[in-house]
Amino acid sequence: MFEAFTNQPIRLIGEDGSRTQPFELDLGVDELLQIHRDMIRSRVCDERLIPILRQGKTSFYAQSTGMEATQIGIAWGTRKKHDWYWPYYRDNGLILTLGMPLKRWISQLLGSNDDVCKGRQMPQHFSDPENHIASICSAIGSHIAPAAGTAIAQKYLGTDEITICTFGEGATSEGDWHAGVNMASANKAPCLFICENNQYAISLNVRDQTNSKNIAVKGHAYGIPGFYVDGQDVLAVRAVVKQAAEYIRAGNGSVLIECLTYRIGTHSSSDDDSRYRSKEEVESWRAQDPLVRFERFLEKEGILPAREEIEAYYGSVLAEFEEALSTSDASGYPTWEILFDDVYSDLPDHLAQQAIYVREENL
Amino acid sequence: MTMQSPEKPSSSPIRKPLNLIQAINEALREELLRDQSVLVFGEDVAKRGGVFLATEGLQSEFGKKRVFDTPLSEASIVGAAVGMCVRGLRPVAEIQFADYLYPGFDQIVSQAAKIRYRSGGGFYCPMVIRTPSGGGVRGGNHHSQSPESYFTHTPGLKVVMPSTPYDAKGLLKEAIRLDDPVMFFEPKRLYRSFKEDVPLDDYTIPFGKAATRMEGSDITLIGYGGVMPDVIKAAEALKAEGIHPEVLDLRTLIPWDREAVLSSVAKTGRVVLISEAPRTSNFMGEVAYVIQEELFDQMLAPVVQVAGFDTPYPYALDKVYLPGPNRILRAAAKSLGY
Numbered sequence: 001m002f003e004a005f006t007n008q009p010i011r012l013i014g015e016d017g018s019r020t021q022p023f024e025l026d027l028g029v030d031e032l033l034q035i036h037r038d039m040i041r042s043r044v045c046d047e048r049l050i051p052i053l054r055q056g057k058t059s060f061y062a063q064s065t066g067m068e069a070t071q072i073g074i075a076w077g078t079r080k081k082h083d084w085y086w087p088y089y090r091d092n093g094l095i096l097t098l099g100m101p102l103k104r105w106i107s108q109l110l111g112s113n114d115d116v117c118k119g120r121q122m123p124q125h126f127s128d129p130e131n132h133i134a135s136i137c138s139a140i141g142s143h144i145a146p147a148a149g150t151a152i153a154q155k156y157l158g159t160d161e162i163t164i165c166t167f168g169e170g171a172t173s174e175g176d177w178h179a180g181v182n183m184a185s186a187n188k189a190p191c192l193f194i195c196e197n198n199q200y201a202i203s204l205n206v207r208d209q210t211n212s213k214n215i216a217v218k219g220h221a222y223g224i225p226g227f228y229v230d231g232q233d234v235l236a237v238r239a240v241v242k243q244a245a246e247y248i249r250a251g252n253g254s255v256l257i258e259c260l261t262y263r264i265g266t267h268s269s270s271d272d273d274s275r276y277r278s279k280e281e282v283e284s285w286r287a288q289d290p291l292v293r294f295e296r297f298l299e300k301e302g303i304l305p306a307r308e309e310i311e312a313y314y315g316s317v318l319a320e321f322e323e324a325l326s327t328s329d330a331s332g333y334p335t336w337e338i339l340f341d342d343v344y345s346d347l348p349d350h351l352a353q354q355a356i357y358v359r360e361e362n363l
Numbered sequence: 364m365t366m367q368s369p370e371k372p373s374s375s376p377i378r379k380p381l382n383l384i385q386a387i388n389e390a391l392r393e394e395l396l397r398d399q400s401v402l403v404f405g406e407d408v409a410k411r412g413g414v415f416l417a418t419e420g421l422q423s424e425f426g427k428k429r430v431f432d433t434p435l436s437e438a439s440i441v442g443a444a445v446g447m448c449v450r451g452l453r454p455v456a457e458i459q460f461a462d463y464l465y466p467g468f469d470q471i472v473s474q475a476a477k478i479r480y481r482s483g484g485g486f487y488c489p490m491v492i493r494t495p496s497g498g499g500v501r502g503g504n505h506h507s508q509s510p511e512s513y514f515t516h517t518p519g520l521k522v523v524m525p526s527t528p529y530d531a532k533g534l535l536k537e538a539i540r541l542d543d544p545v546m547f548f549e550p551k552r553l554y555r556s557f558k559e560d561v562p563l564d565d566y567t568i569p570f571g572k573a574a575t576r577m578e579g580s581d582i583t584l585i586g587y588g589g590v591m592p593d594v595i596k597a598a599e600a601l602k603a604e605g606i607h608p609e610v611l612d613l614r615t616l617i618p619w620d621r622e623a624v625l626s627s628v629a630k631t632g633r634v635v636l637i638s639e640a641p642r643t644s645n646f647m648g649e650v651a652y653v654i655q656e657e658l659f660d661q662m663l664a665p666v667v668q669v670a671g672f673d674t675p676y677p678y679a680l681d682k683v684y685l686p687g688p689n690r691i692l693r694a695a696a697k698s699l700g701y
Contacts, residue, residue, distance in 0.1 A: 084450065118483040127482035134449050135482040139473040145442020146474055152443055153450035156402065156428055163446075176438045176469065183439035342484040343518050345542040348571060348618030 002240050004225035005217060009260050010240055011230040015288065017296025025235075029303050035076060035234060036298060036305075037313055039068040039291050042093035044317040045102070046265075049109070052325065053269050058109045060123045063265030064092045069290030070196050070259040072097050073237025078164050078192070078245050084132040084154070086147035086165040089124040090196070090263075094166065100128045103324035113331040118338050141171040144180030144193070151189035151254070162190040162248045169215055169258075170201025178221075181256070185222040188253035192244055195256070196231065198263040203276035219256040231259030232290040235297070262288070336362045370569050373562030380558040386528035387417045387493070387549065390535040391455065393565060395425050398453065401539060403430045405440055405457030405493075414459055415495055415554055437467035441492060445474045448488040455539060461496035461548060462505045468513075475544040476519030488544040491535070496524065497589040497639055498671075498685055499552030503678035509588075509640035509671065514546045515616050515649070521570060522617040524548040524588035528559050530614055533568035540567065550589030557592075571618035575627075579607035582695055583627045585650065586637035587613040590686055594637050597691035606699065616646050624650060625657050632663035633698040639685050642670040664701035667694045 002010050014020045027035075046065045053061050064071060071093030078085075080098050087094055095105065104116060108126045111119030117127050117135075127135035134150070137143055147165035154161045171177050172195060184191040195215045199206045212218055219226025225247075229240045237259055244255040262285040266273045273282070298304035305313075340347060340355045347355070381389060394401050403421055405413075409432040412419030422430040433440050437458055444454040458464050464471070471492070479487040498507035514522050521543050525531040531549070538545040576591070577598050586594040591612050598608040609627050613619055628634045634654060636647040651666040669686045677684055 086446070116483050116485055117481060120483060121481045125481065127485050129482075129485040134446075135478050135486050137473050137477070137481070139469055142442070142469055142473050145439045145470060146446035146449065148439065149443030149446025149448075149454075150450045151446070153447040153452045156452070157450070175466075176442065179434075179436040179439040179466075180442055182434055183436065183443055186434050342480045344479075344521070345487065349621050350618065353621075 002227060002243055004219070004227050006228050009228050009230040010236050011233050012236040012239060013233050013293060013297045015293060017293060017300045032298060032301070032303060033305065035072060035238075036294060038072045038075070038093070038097045039234065039294060040310070040313055041317050042068050042072065042096055043291060044314055045096070045321055046092060048318065048321050057325075057329070058123045061109065061269045062090045062124045062267070063263065064090050066264035066285060066290065067196060067198055067231070067261045068093045069234035069294065070231035070237055070261045073234045073259070074164065074166065074194055074241050076234075076238040077241025078162070081131060083161050083245070084134065084150050084163045086134045086143045086150065086163065087136065088143070088167050088171070088196070089136050089138070090168070091166055095126060095128065095131070095133055098133060099131045100126065100133060102320055103328055104128060106321070106324045107328040107331070110328050112328045112333055114328045118342070119334040141167065141174030141177040141180075143167070144171070144177045145183055147193075148180045148184035148187070148189055148191055151184055151191035152187050154190055155187070160249050162192055162245055164192045164194065166194045166196055168201060169195055169197040169199070169206045169209055170204065172215055172218060173209055181222050181254070184254045185224045188251075190248045191254040192241070192248055193254065193256045194241070195258045196261060197258050198261050200263055200267065200277070202267045202271065205276075214260075215258040216256060222254075222256075224254045224256055226256040226258065229257060229259050231261030232288055232293060234290060234294050261290075370572070371565070371567045373564055373566035375562055375564035377563045378560035379563055381528045381561040382555050382558045383525070383528045383531050383549070384415055384417050384554040386532040386561050387535060388419060388421070389561065389563075390532040390539075391418060391421060392424065394455070394536055394539045395421065395429060397565070400451060400453045401429070401455060402447065402452055403455045403457070404433050406433060406435055406459050408432060408457050413457060415551065417493070417549075418457065437463050437465075438470050441467035441470035442474065444490045444492070445470060445478065445488055448490050449486055453489045453539060455491045455493060458492055458494040460506050461494040461510050462508045464492075464494060464510060471514070471520070471544070471546075472517050476517045479543075480519060487542055489542045491538045491545045491547050493535070493547045493549060495551035495554070496548040497550045497552060498676055498681060499589060501678065501681060504675050507676040509638070511546070511548050511616060512640055512644055512646045515646045519544065520617060521545045521615065522548070523570065523615045524550060525614060526550060526553060526588050526591035526612055528561050530568060530574065532561055533566050534570070534614065536565070537567040537569060541570070548588060552589050553592070568614070570615040571620055572614065573620035573623040574612045574614055575609065575623070576612050577608060577610040579609040580630055581607045582633040582635065582698055583609045583611060583631045584635050584637060584691065584695065585611045585613065585624060587616065588638070590637050590639050593686065593688045594691060596688040597695065600688060600692055601695060608695070619650065621653060624654065628654055628658055629661055632661060635667045635669060635691065635694045635698055637669045637686055637691055639671045641673045642668070643673050645670050664698040667698045669694045
């Protein structure tokens with residue numbers, strides 16, 4: 001059992017890949033290797049998107065490189081297609097691991113006809129009802145209270161589902177973050193709040209974001225456990241998330257987890273991070289690569305696949321990516337005909353009038 | 364082009380005199396009975412039964428799981444309703460006064476109003492936010508505002524304001540059944556001002572259909588919500604002078620009944636638009652725009668508007684601020700004398 005409110009982040013694997021404490025692993029070899037593949041898949045796509053962006057195929061992208069242990073660990077600690085998720089816009093690794101098809105994600109980035117969101121949202125604002133992934137809203141922290149509501153609904157319906165809500169540390173300064181966490185905790189709602197603390201909200205460092213010792217301690221204010229986890233350690237994240245999810249499923253109310261991680265890339269494609277952080281700092285975190293750490297662990301356990309096998313997997317993800325990109329692009333792009341769909345469940349008169357106008361303009 | 368659900372009339376001859384707040388209570392009770400996915404919540408709605416008693420008796424009848432009190436946070440109330448919709452429920456949230464919608468504004472505008480559009484129809488919000496609105500109860504700045512125009516400016520929301528007990532019940536039941544987020548403004552000064560016979564069975568009133576309160580051919584008076592009794596008083600005064608006014612009650616602003624408005628104004632050639640919200644960017648400005656756009660050469664006089672003034676709501680000057688029958692008559696005279 002992991003303790004809440006520790007001073008140091010909870011960690012199972014050290015930088016060198018060795019166990020920091022004796023623990024019994026409840027994952028088989030196949031599962032460990034799948035976690036490894038999930039981390040690679042997320043990384044490959046993330047890196048591939050930079051040239052795609054430069055080619056102008058998409059207008060915006062939020063990188064997740066360096067945060068794979070946190071995002072894949074969350075997916076592995078919860079129940080895919082059973083639990084419900086209110087993620088944030090940087091959660092590429094999380095949504096892909098939850099089962100969102102690569103092409104569905106790429107289509108949203110392109111805003112093509114294959115995009116289930118019909119090109120209505122800027123890139124990285126995905127939505128996937130089939131995988132219980134709620135729709136992303138750019139207004140930071142505005143999904144916290146909705147997550148509380150989904151959890152209240154789950155409790156009312158008598159399911160054993162929980163709701164997982166992720167956000168960056170910047171979101172914890174929003175009023176609605178506090179309102180939403182309070183709403184969930186006051187209702188003993190089955191809600192797992194997870195801060196992916198990558199230490200920067202665009203340019204503002206977490207030290208200037210809050211005077212709290214860390215994010216996890218904010219759980220004290222709402223009477224819920226707050227776990228402080230090493231977000232570069234996929235097994236620690238997965239184990240703490242799993243323990244918290246079981247505690248929540250047992251009817252104990254909400255939990256807060258903070259995963260301490262780092263965003264290696266810039267905030268978004270329109271950001272210049274040299275204005276607010278040093279190269280040395282970025283390099284020191286690049287040296288704490290969660291994927292490398294996990295590979296060292298697999299190596300120590302004697303199950304790391306051969307380099308050629310790993311490289312073959314990289315290649316297969318790239319091929320899957322290119323296929324998704326080209327077929328999605330080939331599906332074409334939305335035109336004026338869908339402008340007025342989905343504003344309402346019907347087409348009120350004033351919209352019908354405007355639709356006539358746009359049709360005339362486009363014929 | 365609209366696909367509004369048709370009116371579902373009452374099939375029962377049994378009527379009971381109810382005031383507007385009792386009609387709201389009756390609508391909530393019937394919908395809670397009809398559909399297990401309907402939940403009612405907000406500040407003080409359960410044990411207290413709401414500060415105006417709109418939800419009185421509902422918790423004792425339906426239990427704490429279906430009717431419950433929330434923490435004092437409008438953002439959480441609205442936000443939680445959005446999240447409940449995602450998991451398949453049909454929440455009916457109360458915001459204690461329309462003046463307190465603002466802490467929940469981002470949740471309404473960024474989440475509730477847009478989730479259907481931005482998810483390509485994958486998620487939607489069949490929720491209702493009920494809230495007592497408007498002046499006339501000596502509530503000062505922060506218990507008297509009429510903020511409905513803000514919400515008419517946000518695509519994705521439907522906006523309603525009934526003025527009679529019959530409409531309140533039928534429109535609220537329709538709002539709860541619609542698969543869209545509905546802002547349901549209740550004119551609080553009419554809560555207990557009069558009773559009318561309301562059917563005790565299931566009926567609904569479709570959105571986007573104005574009610575004709577009086578038929579006439581000389582001038583059209585159009586209002587909604589709290590001003591309606593004064594509009595009717597003014598119309599009766601005109602009638603006593605031998606002028607035949609037509610009176611329309613919009614009942615819903617989004618969608619609004621373009622057809623009824625245009626056909627009445629085409630008939631009379633004169634129109635006065637009445638609301639108590641501040642004048643600038645008042646929703647009635649849009650109605651005026653459409654009237655001039657469609658009927659410019661049939662008009663016998665310019666459109667005249669009567670509204671609240673562009674000041675914060677004044678505690679001691681309720682009567683000066685609100686458009687009463689005299690101000691409406693003055694506006695009608697301006698139109699008739701043009």
